[in-house]
Amino acid sequence: MMHNHQTQRIRFDLLRWPGLSRLLRWKHNRTTAQFLLFALAAAIIIDGLLGSPLAAKNVATVTAWVHYRGLVVLALLLAGNLFCAACPFMLPRKLAKWLGRPTQRWPQVLRNKWLALAGLIGIIYAYELFDLWASPWWTAWLTVAYFMTAFVLEAFFTRDSFCLYVCPLGTFNFLYSTVSPLQIMSRSQDICRDCEGHECINGSVTQQGCQLELFVPTIQSNMNCTFCLDCVKACPYDNVALAARRPGTELFRQSWRNRLDLAWLAILTAFAGLGNAFGMTPPVYALEHELAHWLNTESEALVLGLIYLGGVVIGPLLLVYVAAWLSRVLTGRRNRKELSLNRFVMRYAYSFVPLGFAIWFAHYLFHFLTGALTIVPAFQTFFQRTLAWPILGEPNWQLAARFVPMVETIQIFQSIITYGGLIAALGLALSAARQSQPTAPRALWEVLPWLIILVLLAVASGSTFLLPMEMRGSALGG
């Protein structure tokens, strides 16, 4: 079945730009990008294990926690899921596929985002517990663990099961690529209708099709698209476009009305954004101290685990289910199916996506802007000290101080981004309410609890960004 939202006229198609089109269609473009990021991942592992233990001087911590995160959110905002397109974990997976000759499909019961969501929360928890941003050693081991997991799963399961169902980083990218301005579309639905080979998904003799099983004419969203452009190269009719679109259209369309896993992913990832930023501020240390004293324990894993479980999982779920219950009560629903609280949660979950993205973006932008040029002396140190091959010269740490905005200036931008995300989130929630209710007053009653949660989340995040934060280097901030 062809979806008519793709029938709109494509006004801007990157694959129609002469120079860029050739580059994007080049057979080896993805492998080249993967090799570049693979080399970077190798530098992360080598410097993390053998280089300076100082986070600010080590390629592992600087690139992984300052540059990778900052550039990923920038790419998502300005283009799309570019990191997955160049994912370095894909290269060893080709070897795994060749070695393992997998024949098994990923288990049916796990074909959802629950595992990836658990992994994402796990990584955020481990990030705080092991002070990953301050530990090149553990950052390197996390990278190794990531490679090994991808490698092993690829050896046993067909298609890109790891990307679709397991990878926490990819899942973060998938979720927030829904606010990206570019999307894969078919140029003509008629051509797709007459196509018999469906090479975009099945592949051809010389080109594999989409390993994530997305069929171009039915693509409704950036969700699950890695921007690999295999479909572009496989289509014999040159009928695939990398087109501009209104960011978040799939969110306004309520594309996943029955996917509780995606709904929880959208909600919990937004709250995890707040938790991740809050975890780097003085109040959380005071809370940890109080909780440890109250529980009479010295186990940071336990104390931090309880804080994260409460703040990132149970607390947010409690909030949204209370909101769902209030929506039901305020609108006086009678129909049994409509009584399901999950229905309300799935309806309003997607309004957390733009706000969640804004929170993560504001947080990562801070670290990126305050440490952007640190990557130069970090690599100089890596080559000079770790590899004993000083091809980049003496480390120039004064460079790290150049082009760094004032903290107060960045905080203004963080506020603009956060409240911009809130406006988009409120718009989405109101749109969902109007689709659900026949009259404006009833829609307002239904959406009211959700508006309150969204505003509270935005205000809490905006306030957190104004607190002294680790890695900020603010005087007396500790």
Place this chain on the structure above:
Amino acid sequence: MWLALIIGLCWPAIASAHGGGAPQLSDVAVGPYRIFVWSAPDIARVGDLHFSIVLVNGAAATGTIDEPVLDATVEVTLRSLEEPEQQFTQTSRNEETLLQYYYESDFVVPRAGQWQAYIAVVGPAGAGDASFELEVLPAQSANWPLIGGGILLLFIAIGIYGRRSRSSGDAPR
């Protein structure tokens, strides 16, 4: 484009790709000043060791944040308590550091054990000193033969699995 605009608008101020660190001294009187010291990495190990130091005016701890002192000279001496002849000294001035309010000192610690950091401060209002001890652990290292062996075993296991898959002739389902 807009990122370039942001950077352009916010032209230079301070740098802070900074690792925070473990607090060693907090609001301690040193002569006419009070001192705050952090060490990084959080767990000191053989190799790079970094001290971030903040000086503020006021001889007594008042619980309030006073004006930072930016025109003092801070000398940090790191001495092994087990081998006192192993001693290193670094002098730091605020204008030589990357961060706005900090004095910074970098050392390369050659051996594990107990070390003492002695900090002497000389500024326009007077002089003072403070010290603290810290334990330096051996550098982190991995059991490379074990890791290499594990990876090799994994490759062999996957290879055997792949061989069996091929010989059983299952088509992808």
